[in-house]
Amino acid sequence: MPTYDYHCEHNARTVQIIHRMSQDVQTWGDVCAMAKIEVGDTPSSAPVLKVHLGTMRMHRRNVGSDSMGGSAFGAGSTTKAYHNTKNFEAKE
Secondary structure, rough: HHHEEEEEOOOOOEEEEEOOOOOOOOEEHHHHHOOOOOOOOOOOOEEEEEEEEOOOOOOEEEEEOOOOOOOOOHHHHHHHHHHHHHOOOOOO
């Protein structure tokens, strides 16, 4: 699940929470409930702004197909690895 940072202008606090993309977080009360923290003196209805989306990032070379047309996963990469390690004699 992705990590989100929410900032509340009312109290100048930023809180990081993890939740599904489908969940809607709009108020300080929502953030506090998800983060399991006290609301404090800030009204629960105070609006929050999503300021950062942190996700696990994968480098391009680790997903999809490579420049040789082989897959980064599965049979294509296994076949290529086999051929790269196999000792083939050069024919003259």
